[in-house]
Amino acid sequence: MDNAVFNSKLFDFLKQSPTPYHAVQRMARRLEAAGFERLDEQAAWSLAPGQRYYVTRNDSTIIAFQTGQSDPVTHGIRMIGAHTDSPCLRVKPNPEIYKKGFYQLGVEVYGGALLNPWFDRDLSMAGRVSYVDSHDRLRDALVDFARPVVTIPSLAIHLDREANNTRTVNPQTDIPPILMQADEKEAVPFRQLLADRIRAEDPEADVAKVLDYELSLYDTQPPATVGLNDDFIASARLDNLLSCFIGLQALVQADPTQPALLVCNDHEEVGSMSAEGAQGPFLSSVLDRWVGAADRPRVIARSMMISADNAHGVHPNYADRHDGNHGPLLNAGPVIKVNNNQRYATNSRTAALYRHISESLDLPCQSFVVRTDMGCGSTIGPLTAGNLGVRTLDIGVPQFAMHSIREMAGARDGYVLYQVLRRYLELEQID
Structure with a gap:
């Protein structure tokens, strides 16, 4: 090799x-x-x-x-x-946030993450989901949405003229990612979305109810060799x-x-x-x-x-x-x-x-x-x-x-x- x-x-x-x-x-x-x-x-x-x-x-x-x-x-x-x-962003247990017609997710910072680079990225979700099947048995499944499903848009500089000088990130209010456009009445509960994802990845999965999960957000940009002379790897x-x-x-x-x-x-x-x-x-x-x-x-x-x-x-x-x-x-x-x-x-x-x-x-x-x-x-x-x-x-x-x-x-x-x-x-x- x-x-x-x-x-x-x-x-x-x-x-x-x-x-x-x-x-x-x-x-x-x-x-x-x-x-x-x-x-x-x-x-x-x-x-x-x-x-x-x-x-x-x-x-x-x-x-x-x-x-x-x-x-x-x-x-x-x-x-x-x-x-x-x-270090990453982890989805909270009760993550649903509804504001101005947007369905967002509450997230918690895991480890000592640099937060600014998380903005304006094509993000997906993956992790472990625990559920019960139709026979009331506890099961686990690994899920990976694989494609970009959430994003954290930056605030335009026109609305924060000091962004390049003094902007800091409040992890409670500034980083909840946008999942989709939907109001609370029509939105599918997050755990139901996870059940649907398990079935999509494994059509034979017997998912009666999702009980809990440990999910991380991640950047979908793949690893790459970079530099004019291919000197570096980025991932x-x-x-x-x-x-x-x-x-x-x-x-x-x-x-x-x-x-x-x-x-x-x-x-x-x-x-x-x-x-x-x-x-x-x-x-x-x-x-x-x-x-x-x-x-x-x-x-x-x-x-x-x-x-x-x-x-x-x-x-x-x-x-x-x-x-x-x-x-x-x-x-x-x-x-x-x-x-x-x-x-x-x-x-x-x-x-x-x-x-x-x-x-x-x-x-x-x-x-x-x-x-x-x-x-x-x-x-x-x-x-x-x-x-x-x-x-x-x-x-x-x-x-x-x-x-x-x-x-x-x-x-x-x-x-x-x-x-x-x-x-x-x-x-x-x-x-």
Whole structure:
């Protein structure tokens, strides 16, 4: 697989993953095609050496692993972590708003989204819908309206002359999107629209009543290669589906000899404190069922986690927002993220291991440290390191417009990180 094929497959994954639920569904299908067996959390597990498995929780977090031929107690486990969620707008439980003949939807901001770029976009909706069938059984369905069905028009500058100087966005009043023209008497309830959508996607679905849902708005503009020389990729949800895709490809393509694991958690953008988030017990419970609670401390002592989450590339219009010696460039390699206050979990040993692998493959890498007078973000790396006690490296592909509705990264950096992570998963020892 070369860089062009890698990006083509990435674009396909991004297009088919408008929500964490769809991303996990897509990853599960890829894993099954590669010979991974699905496990059920509620069932007893009988794991064998040299086999490959995966398990999901809440349909939005996935853990895939290969038991390998080597004993995890003596060889450890090579782990990769990422997250499936991205900042977006989520539809509220009672969303119907009727004003001036327009049917609008109440939405809530999920995560630290940049709100201005959501205006004047062709938006669709997707997510998970829970319903009862005609036999009064609870069911779930994934839905994706696919085409543009809502939009958030900007207010004309003639009605806000200071828009380019002082306009701010009130998330309660300024961003409810327009769904259609209809008054309250003639409008179809939103839950009925969802029931109709389920039936449209699956004519055999037995939907008696929609009870609840978790729906996100998303931009329908597809991923693209941009730049006169095709230097960049642009898409929604690069943070952090790009890392999920890289980790997935590395695990699927790696030699299955060594014990290895990929975890892609939901809810990173809102703090990771959930049953399926990185602060939750999911990964710990999977490891206990794989290697046993008694042996887990010894396994962890020989293991390592590489937490992959995109980094801030140095923007040419805002170069002063970076430390002068630590401004990552697009297409100059993945970025080792360092913070001495432990907002990132990287230490000298984990960074050195990555650099050693990267140099052995003659591939580039960079370092990022936030300006000393600015706050530093974080990711699942410190949370996983704190929960498991596993040595951890935080790394990511540099990008622009993080948390915007459409983000941009270098066209070559993702493939570089994939190559290094694949080699990492095949190491016999990581000491």
